[in-house]
Amino acid sequence: TIMMENNLAPISELYVSHDSAEKMKFEAAQLPSWDLTARQVCDLELLMNGGFNPLKGFMSEADYDGVVENMRMADGALWPMPITLDVPKKFAESVEIGQDIALRDPEGVILAVMSVTDNWTPNKALEAEKVFGADDLAHPAVNYLHNTAGEVYLGGPIIGIQQPMHYDFRARRNTPNELRAYFRKMGWRKVVAFQTRNPLHRAHQELTFRAAKEAQANLLIHPVVGLTKPGDIDHFTRVRCYEAVLDQYPASTTSMSLLNLAMRMAGPREAVWHGLIRKNHGCTHFIVGRDHAGPGNNSQGEDFYGPYDAQDLFRAHEEEMGIKMVDFKHMVYVQDRAQYEPADEIEDKDDVTILNISGTELRRRLSEGLEIPEWFSFPAVVTELRRTRPPRAQQGFTVFFTGFSGSGKSTIANALMVKLMEMGGRPTTLLDGDLVRKNLSSELGFSKEHRDLNIRRIGYVASEITKNGGIAICAPIAPYATTRRAVREDIEQFGAFLEVHVATSIEECERRDRKGLYKLAREGKIKEFTGISDPYDVPEHPELRIETENTDVDNCAHQVLLKLESMGLIAA
Ligand code: PPS
Incomplete structure (x- = not known):
């Protein structure tokens, strides 16, 4: 026993x-x-x-x-x-x-x-x-x-010698011995721990409260603030959300402490690991859910682990671990009775309406600024999430033009910029090829290595602008597909990335030869000239491809605006 x-x-x-x-x-x-x-x-x-x-x-x-x-x-x-x-x-x-x-x-x-x-x-x-x-x-x-x-x-x-310094949420961080002392002081003889890396909504509040009641134990909300799954909501936002939920539990039954764990998303093994860690923190019970610490899909698009593998492995070692599993009840909202109930205990299943909002649907509603009902989450939690994930029309983004020298990138980019500034609402920065090479990259030439560095720098600045809610418009040649992909990855962590291929043919660029550079390139006076003596990888799947040969600049810029509108990035 x-x-x-x-x-x-x-x-x-x-x-x-x-x-x-x-x-x-x-x-x-x-x-x-x-x-x-x-x-x-x-x-x-x-x-x-x-x-x-x-x-x-x-x-x-x-x-x-x-x-x-x-x-x-x-x-x-x-x-x-x-x-x-x-x-x-x-x-x-x-x-x-x-x-x-x-x-x-x-x-x-x-x-x-x-x-x-x-x-x-x-x-x-x-x-x-x-x-x-x-x-x-x-x-x-x-x-x-x-x-x-x-x-x-x-x-x-x-x-x-010393513990790592943390300057955020200091009062909420506890070592195992600090938690043990707290439980001792409070007389908490049984404590059920809830591990999480996501914001808590009503269903979580219901299930944790039920788990504690079932175990006749006090409850420790024990969220991970070290490293979680890439793409998760940052821990600053989550902790503000947890603090809002704490008020929902009966006074002095529940506590919250932050765990500086680096998760591995190892499913079953991770569940056992989590249990041992909570045991060390003075807990007697641990909640294990469906697909506990799941890593998402494998490269075949299938789950790495079965949905209950974690519960099975935990159960097999429970005794030896000295911490008891409380299995997660899947809670659903029964509209007719205006309450949450465990999915497997609903009596008149066929006669009632069960409501649910998936994680994907929640993200969609946040990004489009749509309603998130009170039965699903607490207003204070939704407010925090909206502060961090404002609707797309208020988020930063990057428009990245690519194409040959003289293709019209800068001209279209300038037209787009003033149109966006006419609309107002977000600060807008143009990182034009020539401009960047004067300021950010003045020491660079046109070797592959230097072009890469140049584009990576542009990508870095654009990602910072995007993160801070502004609009970055970039207009370099950016001839290499791998570099463009890397820049896309940098930026998509923070906002949308719109690749626009200005698809003017090399023949047309050379015919126009607005700066006289093509002539010099043909004469060999400029080396490694893109399209003449240096490669250009045509973008395979840009968000937008613009043909400039029979279209005026105003119309080209307008095409970009329409695309931005269809992506929800600017209000229609
Ligand atoms: S890159 O490849 O993205 O780093 O190039 P970028 O920073 O956009 O700079 C391109 C501008 O530099 C001038 N220039 C050259 N372009 C291509 N190849 C060579 N060898 C070269 N030497 C100088 C040219 O004026 C480009 O400006 P745009 O505005 O594209 O015509």
Whole structure:
């Protein structure tokens, strides 16, 4: 049987004693040092504060092998997730076994010292298969493993010097021992934890409240604020949303604390990992939902894991973990009775109207500024989400013209800019090819490398403008498809990207030869001239292609406006 009440004795941390910390920090400054990645900082924080108990450092090769193979450390302890210090080969070669290294945050502050006991090159394909279920780059953690993580892993015990600094929501962050002390003080003997990386709506409030009632426990809303799935709503917005929902629970039954975990989206293994972490934070129960910590679709368009695999794996290890699973009730809104009910307990199913709004539908309503009903979410939550995700017609975006020199990009871009400024509402910046080459890229020429740099710089500025709600209009030649794709990816994190191919033929550009450059290029006086002596990749799927040969400038700019309107970016 499972222990149903929590043991709230302090859990062991890996910090050096307060008195020795200063001395150790001073000595550590002489050591070879490693600048931790964002994920490693998250992992280190939970190693040091006991959140990853019983781990004593970054994993040794033997622990790693066991964890990958069958979720067990070398000593047999259950642990489902590799916690490894990945570094580039070059750094690994500079470190000897037995040596101490200083672990620093991205600003250079020394957080811990690690005694290196292990140094090995992991079989990443095997790790992907065993831990994440498939060696498929569509899985965000597999992609990270192959494309971001270093080639070599270093392992060894650590001694913590200080915890990573957080300047946001400081009062809401708690170590396992702080939470244990809080539960002790409040007399909370049973606590059910709810893990989340999404805003909470009414259905979540209902299900968490029911889970707590069912377990006769208090409730801990325990959202992840470290690293979640790429594309998620940022944690700043989410925490403001959670704070709004907290008022909805009966007073003093529920608490909220932020967990600086770097999620891996590993489904079943991740659920077990989450459970162990909550156990360490003094909780007795843990809510596991349908498709817990699911990574989305694989490259075949199918789910990586079965919808209840996470619950099954958790249940199989529940006893050993010492934390009990509360399985997630799928709550739906029954309009006739104006309340949420568990989907599998609705009696007169065929006679009542059940309402639902999917995540996709919610995003659509936000982006189009449409109604989000009160039965679905709390007005205060919707207000926060609308502040972060204003309707498309108020978001920033980038129009990126591409085409040969003399194709008419600048002229159309200028016409578009004044039309947008006539409408007003958003600051507009034109990043014209010539203008950029005077200001941003004055030292660059026209080699492939320099053109790439030039376009990447334009993309960076445009992405900042887009992020800040403005309109960026770019008009470089941008001859390479791969560079244009990279710029698109940079910008689409923040707003829409509209690629416009100004499709004037090279013959027509040369015939017009407005700057006399084509003549010089033909004579070999300008080298590497696009379309003459340097390549141009014709865009395959631009949002818009403009033929200029029989169309005047005003009409070309108008075509762009119509496209923007159809994308909801400007009001019709
Ligand atoms: S790129 O390839 O996107 O980085 O080029 P871009 O920054 O748009 O700069 C193109 C303008 O530079 C002038 N110019 C050349 N263009 C192409 N190839 C060569 N070798 C070259 N040398 C100078 C030319 O005037 C381009 O201006 P636009 O406005 O396109 O005619």
